Amino acid sequence: MNAVFVAEMTGNESPMENMTLYMAPLKGFTDYLFRNTFADYFGGFDLAVAPFISTRTDSKIKRKYVKDVWPERNTRLPVIPQILSKSARDFTVLANYLFELGYETVNWNLGCPYPMVANKKRGSGMLPHTDRIHHFLDHVIPRINGSLSIKIRLGWETADDSFRLVPILNQYPLTELIIHPRTGLQRYDGETDLDAFAQCLALSTHPVVYNGDIRTAEIFNQLSLRFQDVSRWMIGRWCLADPFLPHNIKTGKDDIRDKIERMKRFHAALHEQYCTVLDGPGHVLNKMKGLWKFFSLPFSDCNKALKKIKKATRPDQYLHLVNRFFDTQAKLR
Numbered sequence: 001m002n003a004v005f006v007a008e009m010t011g012n013e014s015p016m017e018n019m020t021l022y023m024a025p026l027k028g029f030t031d032y033l034f035r036n037t038f039a040d041y042f043g044g045f046d047l048a049v050a051p052f053i054s055t056r057t058d059s060k061i062k063r064k065y066v067k068d069v070w071p072e073r074n075t076r077l078p079v080i081p082q083i084l085s086k087s088a089r090d091f092t093v094l095a096n097y098l099f100e101l102g103y104e105t106v107n108w109n110l111g112c113p114y115p116m117v118a119n120k121k122r123g124s125g126m127l128p129h130t131d132r133i134h135h136f137l138d139h140v141i142p143r144i145n146g147s148l149s150i151k152i153r154l155g156w157e158t159a160d161d162s163f164r165l166v167p168i169l170n171q172y173p174l175t176e177l178i179i180h181p182r183t184g185l186q187r188y189d190g191e192t193d194l195d196a197f198a199q200c201l202a203l204s205t206h207p208v209v210y211n212g213d214i215r216t217a218e219i220f221n222q223l224s225l226r227f228q229d230v231s232r233w234m235i236g237r238w239c240l241a242d243p244f245l246p247h248n249i250k251t252g253k254d255d256i257r258d259k260i261e262r263m264k265r266f267h268a269a270l271h272e273q274y275c276t277v278l279d280g281p282g283h284v285l286n287k288m289k290g291l292w293k294f295f296s297l298p299f300s301d302c303n304k305a306l307k308k309i310k311k312a313t314r315p316d317q318y319l320h321l322v323n324r325f326f327d328t329q330a331k332l333r
């Protein structure tokens with residue numbers, strides 16, 4: 001816990017008082033330990049959508065299956081659990097289990113682009129099948145004991161999917177629609193299509209959350225100028241690359257001193273927690289090394305240090321190398 005950091009950072013009057021900033025779900029990255037530690041050290045987010053939980057076909061949900069969203073593990077940042085499924089029946093079982101835990105809203109993932117998921121008409125692979133989504137919601141909505149939000153992309157291959165889908169979604173009582181303006185085929189690369197996002201926004205009667213490539217406060221400012229009706233914004237990869245970004249956007253100020261020191265302490269706190277919960281040093285190293293895919297992005301000339309870090313074979317050696325990097329080599333671009 002590092003409430004001091006956050007108290008210092010949230011003391012300012014926010015020029016963006018009416019906006020809500022969401023941490024995006026990143027499977028493998030933004031688990032409960034990451035979400036809590038991020039909230040303690042950097043702040044800025046109002047809530048998080050948790051990485052997806054796949055449904056089970058046997059109708060038996062064990063508590064362990066949803067451990068990332070146990071309420072007692074999510075005390076630092078409000079969370080919306082997310083479900084990945086193409087089966088309305090299985091979805092209903094899992095959603096109702098999550099509502100019993102105390103959640104008011106669950107999110108349905110219609111955005112995942114990975115072939116293993118999409119080829120089975122799940123995630124963004126379901127987007128061309130408007131009729132299936134229609135039937136799914138007809139089954140689910142009357143049977144769930146809480147509310148639903150949906151996260152979509154523009155479509156699988158083209159934005160026509162969402163232009164067809166959004167008017168259908170208007171018929172259902174959703175809390176919000178999160179839109180990542182890429183197609184499934186694009187995965188996470190290539191341009192976002194802001195014109196298509198504008199069309200979806202105009203079509204939707206639900207509150208819309210914008211998500212995609214908010215890399216800097218300047219980019220956020222441009223987007224918020226263009227989409228003045230949007231007050232909900234979601235940031236994924238770029239809060240790992242620049243953890244000060246949410247605070248910066250919220251307050252309109254890039255005023256944090258000792259950025260590198262704070263990143264170092266955040267990293268050490270995360271490392272310590274993974275050491276206590278993960279099963280063995282190999283898992284800790286894999287988890288921590290994986291984070292550097294995004295953690296390394298704000299630093300110039302860090303390839304050599306990163307290579308050494310990736311070669312570490314023990315968590316204590318790894319932590320030593322990372323701390324040395326932060327103390328003596330790290331230079332923000």
Ligand SMILES: Cc1cc2nc3c(=O)[nH]c(=O)nc-3n(C[C@H](O)[C@H](O)[C@H](O)COP(=O)(O)O)c2cc1C
Pocket residue numbers: 024025026027028029050051052082109111112151180188211212213214234235236237238
């Ligand atoms: C490694 C990784 C894992 C992701 N996992 C999920 C997920 O579990 N659920 C989801 O809806 N989106 C997931 N996404 C998509 C992100 O939530 C977000 O929509 C996407 O990264 C675009 O936003 P960004 O440009 O701010 O990162 C994932 C993306 C990445 C790169």
